[in-house]
Amino acid sequence: MRAVVYQKPFDVAVQEVPDPRIEHPNDAIVRITASCICGSDLHMYEGRTAAEPGLVFGHENLGLIEEVGSGVTALEPGDRVVMPFNVACGFCRNCQAGYTGFCLTVNPSGFAGGAYGYVAMGPYPGGQAEYLRVPYADFNCLPLPAGTEHEADYALLADIFPTGYHGCVLAGVAPGDTVAVYGAGPVGLMAAYSALLRGAARVFVVDRVPERLAKAAGIGAIPVDFAAGDPVQQIRDATGGGTDKGIDAVGYQASAAAGDHEEPAAVLNQLVQTVRPTGAIGVPGLYVPSDPGGVDENARRGLLLVAIGTLFEKGHRVGTGQANVKRYNRQLRDLITDGRATPSFVVSHQLPLEQAPAAYQKFDQRVEGYTKVILKPEAASEVRTEIRR
Ligand SMILES: NC(=O)c1ccc[n+]([C@@H]2O[C@H](COP(=O)([O-])OP(=O)(O)OC[C@H]3O[C@@H](n4cnc5c(N)ncnc54)[C@H](O)[C@@H]3O)[C@@H](O)[C@H]2O)c1
Ligand SMILES: [Zn+2]
Ligand SMILES: [Zn+2]
Numbered sequence: 001m002r003a004v005v006y007q008k009p010f011d012v013a014v015q016e017v018p019d020p021r022i023e024h025p026n027d028a029i030v031r032i033t034a035s036c037i038c039g040s041d042l043h044m045y046e047g048r049t050a051a052e053p054g055l056v057f058g059h060e061n062l063g064l065i066e067e068v069g070s071g072v073t074a075l076e077p078g079d080r081v082v083m084p085f086n087v088a089c090g091f092c093r094n095c096q097a098g099y100t101g102f103c104l105t106v107n108p109s110g111f112a113g114g115a116y117g118y119v120a121m122g123p124y125p126g127g128q129a130e131y132l133r134v135p136y137a138d139f140n141c142l143p144l145p146a147g148t149e150h151e152a153d154y155a156l157l158a159d160i161f162p163t164g165y166h167g168c169v170l171a172g173v174a175p176g177d178t179v180a181v182y183g184a185g186p187v188g189l190m191a192a193y194s195a196l197l198r199g200a201a202r203v204f205v206v207d208r209v210p211e212r213l214a215k216a217a218g219i220g221a222i223p224v225d226f227a228a229g230d231p232v233q234q235i236r237d238a239t240g241g242g243t244d245k246g247i248d249a250v251g252y253q254a255s256a257a258a259g260d261h262e263e264p265a266a267v268l269n270q271l272v273q274t275v276r277p278t279g280a281i282g283v284p285g286l287y288v289p290s291d292p293g294g295v296d297e298n299a300r301r302g303l304l305l306v307a308i309g310t311l312f313e314k315g316h317r318v319g320t321g322q323a324n325v326k327r328y329n330r331q332l333r334d335l336i337t338d339g340r341a342t343p344s345f346v347v348s349h350q351l352p353l354e355q356a357p358a359a360y361q362k363f364d365q366r367v368e369g370y371t372k373v374i375l376k377p378e379a380a381s382e383v384r385t386e387i388r389r
Contacts, residue, residue, distance in 0.1 A: 002377065003129030004356040006055045009047030010364070014354050017056060020125065020133035025071030028137030030081060033148075034155040035127045036060035037356075037373040038085075039185050039251075040286060042364050044119055048253065048293045051119035058117045058128030058375075059085035060158035062151070065141070066131065074138045081141035082333075083134055084325030085159045087114035087124050090139035101322035106135065113322055128356060130377045142329050145337060152344035153336045155374055156190070161332050161343045163284050163323040164190025164249070168198055170282030170319030171245040175199030178243040180235050180274045182267045184212035184223070186372045187284055188249030189346045192221045195247075197341060204243065206231040206270075208255075211369040215345060226257055232273040242276035251285030252304075262295055265304040272307045272316065280317040287320070346372045353377040 003017045020029055035058045044051040062082040065075050075081065088100035094112065095103050106114035107122040117126015124135070134140050144154050164187055173179055179195045181188050184207035195203045196219065205216035206224045213223035222238070224231050236242055248267045256263035257270070264287075271281050287302065294300035311318070335341035348371040351359050356375055363370040 001130035002353060003056045004058060004353065006044060006051055006057060007053055010045065012045065012057065012357055012360050014356055020131050022067060022069045023133065024135065025069040026136050027069045028065055028072055028075055028134045028141060029067040030061065030063040030132045030134055031066040032061055032063040032127050032130060032132055032377045034062040034151055035375050035377065036155055037359060037363055037375065038159060039187060043253065043286065045360055045364060048291055049119045055119065056117055056125040056129055058126030059115045060155065061116065061127030061132055062155045062158065068137060072137050075141055080144040080146055082144055082154050082157045083140050084329060085115050086322065086325055087116060087122060087135055088140060088326065089136055098327045099324050100326045101324040128353065128375055142333060144333065150336050152347045152350065152374060153342060154333065156343045157329045157333055159325065160186045160190045162325040162328040163187050165194040165328050165332060166323035167191040167247040167249060167282040167284040168194045171247055171280045173198050173200055173245050176201050177245050178239050179203045179245045179247065180206065180243040181247045181249055182206045182270060183249035183285060184209065184216050185249060186346050189215055190343060191247045191249050192216055193219050193343060196220060204235050209366050212371055215371065218345065230257060232270050235274050242274055244276060244279050246271040246275040246279065246281045248283040248285040252287045252291060264295060264299050265306050268306050272311050275316060277314040283318065283320040284323060347374055348372055350374045350376060
């Protein structure tokens with residue numbers, strides 16, 4: 001089958017790789033109809049992780065069940081399903097408590113948590129490909145209504161809609177809150193959208209990419225351009241001293257407020273300044289214990305200079321970590337089905353799988369309005385079926 005394969009920093013190629021097959025009675029094979037490119041893929045794409053050449057990318061996957069193992073009970077060929085980016089067993093202590101992002105059994109490296117197509121997250125090739133093997137399929141597949149309706153909305157249930165929502169849960173966003181979201185990438189936009197769904201009174205979204213800030217304004221959030229002035233001051237002025245809650249949807253590759261250099265703790269420190277005393281901060285943005293491209297020796301070891309003194313003084317609560325997608329995906333699916341949520345406003349491009357190399361490049365550079373890309377492998381399989389005939 002065709003798949004997006006990591007070659008070297010800033011280089012992915014669409015190549016022929018072996019078809020996945022049922023390896024365990026609980027596996028299913030899914031024929032992928034939509035697989036998104038994520039900001040998390042960019043950390044690998046830019047060579048800012050230990051990802052090795054040959055890795056098949058793609059952890060945001062939706063498709064049709066092609067084949068099920070003998071132990072799968074709730075799924076049949078033809079069912080439309082979306083998979084959380086987390087691979088989870090369903091029976092370990094963390095899965096049972098709802099922390100499927102920290103599954104204790106699926107990652108042989110001993111790290112808590114597994115994912116498709118991601119460095120250090122277990123032996124699970126990604127779904128930017130024609131087919132995907134899904135372990136523990138009954139647990140990891142969320143059934144969707146038949147047909148193709150809401151395809152772009154449902155595809156976002158694999159990661160960014162639940163992850164944005166998780167940012168709000170980590171920060172405890174409640175009705176009437178003021179909320180500051182740093183980052184207007186897909187995760188930040190979904191965090192802002194979720195905050196409004198949860199009844200926030202005012203939501204500020206900080207970035208400097210015009211198309212992304214426009215999308216924030218489009219959902220009723222207040223865009224804050226950090227290139228036009230200190231975002232902390234802009235938000236503190238607008239709220240009379242700070243927001244109730246804050247969300248970091250940027251992570252360790254944050255740009256410094258002024259200029260183009262990277263400052264890995266910039267957003268964490270801005271949040272400490274932006275959120276009022278006794279407020280809370282949710283951090284879905286990614287931080288890593290080792291970063292080959294870190295700005296200095298400490299950053300390379302995942303050690304950042306965070307204003308813990310001010311954080312303590314202000315009594316902030318902080319929540320971090322991978323989103324436990326399964327904890328929210330059923331509820332968010334039903335908001336989409338019932339017409340109460342339309343997260344696909346973030347999707348800027350839907351492209352054939354073969355166009356992945358250019359799509360990665362443009363999404364990485366945040367140019368031409370590339371905000372969220374859905375890759376469609378179907379076109380490739382149709383061509384192949386034609387050739388076989
Ligand atoms: N916790 C999870 O489960 C989870 C899931 C998905 C993604 N993530 C992480 O969330 C982060 C965001 O993902 P994304 O897909 O939206 O990525 P993205 O790279 O598309 O978006 C990041 C945005 O942050 C902006 N930015 C950079 N520095 C900034 C600053 N100082 N202030 C404000 N904005 C700034 C950029 O301009 C960009 O628009 C990434 O770190 C990603 O790895 C985490
Ligand atoms: Zn993702
Ligand atoms: Zn588990």
